[in-house]
Amino acid sequence: MTKITAGPPATAPVRRRGIESARARQAVWLLLPTLIAIAIVAGFPLYRTIYYSLFDANLTSPDQAKFVGLHNFWFTTEDGIGIGFLQDPKWWGAVKNTLLFTVVSVALETVLGMIIALVVNSAFKGRAFMRTAMLVPWAIPTVVSAQMWAYMYNDSFGLIGRGVLGGQALLADNSTAIWALIAVDVWKTTSFMALLILAGLQSLPSDMYEAADMDGASKWTQYWRLTLPLLRPALLVALVFRSLDALRVFDVMYVMLGPNNAAQTSMTGYARLALIDNSLLGVGSAVAVAIFLIIMVIVVAYVTAFRVRFD
């Protein structure tokens, strides 16, 4: 992307500056609808979420909110009962499961996506078909893929649940459910990773590989010494976006496990249960603020650690 420069150079002639300032005014008018839309759908609701996180509020009557400070986050009653969500082991379970889900599924997607991209990037009969096949899981709505897999995992009908595992209900057991969900996510989004890696592979100069062939470097050496380092920027951007998506996962858990179990498996599921199903606007907002902060910290960590550039 080209460099962004702000304002005309200081030495511009007066007439030129007149045109520039007229253009700048026009630019503002053209941007206004987008800025207003973003303020209404993102800015204001985010402010409201932060606001309500400090209140004891109910979703059905938000006007009767009572200020409680940080009690939604951490509060112990006189009887010694912890009410704040940070004192709820279910929340920490959700955090643990979401992190496990994110790390494992993004790692598997990266490895599988890399293998698929390398295969599809080489010349063979049926490559066009494979490129088409790659798009299929990506094009399927998440809810549909969740139902497809719920059916395959089913202990009395499912190919996997009944056929492979002999009637074991994978989703009913918390310890196996998370792995079953990871498998669904990996299936659904490996294509996306593979597409991004493939696009990166195709932008690599081919003469470099010819030179490496001349020098007698093996394919293996070429991969580790040329492909991987050059692919790094594309790979990092893909990793950041997949990780952020995985951290805010909701659909798969909610559809396959139902609201209550989803609350122990995903942070978003926990927040939604409090916020909407239980109508606890205050607590739900506090959880949402925590998720927002966690994700922002991870974004900043990624961007600074790997010096990811978006422009």
Add this chain to the structure above:
Amino acid sequence: MNAKKNPGMYYLQRTLFYLLVVVIAFYLLFPFFWALLTSFKRAGDLFLLPLQFITAPFTLSNYAQVLANPAFQRALLFSLIVAVGAVAVSLLIGSFAAYSLGRFRFRGKATILYIILGVSVFPQIAVLGGLFTVIRAGGVYNNPIGLIFSYLIFTIPFTVWVLTSFVRDIPGELEEAALMDGATPLQTLFRVLFPVMTPALVTTGLLAFINCWNEYLFALTFMSSNRTVPVVIANYSGASQYDQPWGPIMAASIVVTVPLIALVLYFQRNIVSGLTAGAVKG
């Protein structure tokens, strides 16, 4: 090269490679194929063992049942209204913004670009409660307008980023000629840039459409009876939790997915370029 040096090794490698290709194709396509197969089977046949299941007679009854279901028909309609509405609004105002960000110079442009990018990494849950109260206060709860409006949170950043990079690639002469003739920025945008940007608009619109069509969290929260297809498919239930009507669920899933797959395959090239532009730049 390899073939001459060591033919045996070469053929072994080729065979292993094709084996890998077959495994990958199977992995990517089999779950969908199995859903497709199930959608054509009678409820009683779902108990059969896999081999008997495959050869069991075909039936269209699941599709007949699903397509005749008024809740599903309404969901298709609402999904279409919401997705088309959100895409239309975001393409329109997104292209204004993209034109401004891609062509004009002004103070604070970089900041605005980063704010827009920042919104696209927002977890949706962070605005759910606030947006719920906004939508309620605006009287558009359970109304497609409310959902269209809420979808702008992810469609606008996406369209603005992708279109901005497209606008930058359009040669400036086109637009300068229009300016010389005294055209206003809006005239320039509609008469000169839109025709050139049509492929970009189609690609961006299609990707945004897919995102809206698939969206679940907002659809589940901001609509009560006017449900969209993902919500209906997720809740398609039988008499009890243990009595899932898998045949009709799979048929509904296929009905909802096949148009998307058709679109994606038709616009394959555009999709890949749009996805990379979208993912790399926003």
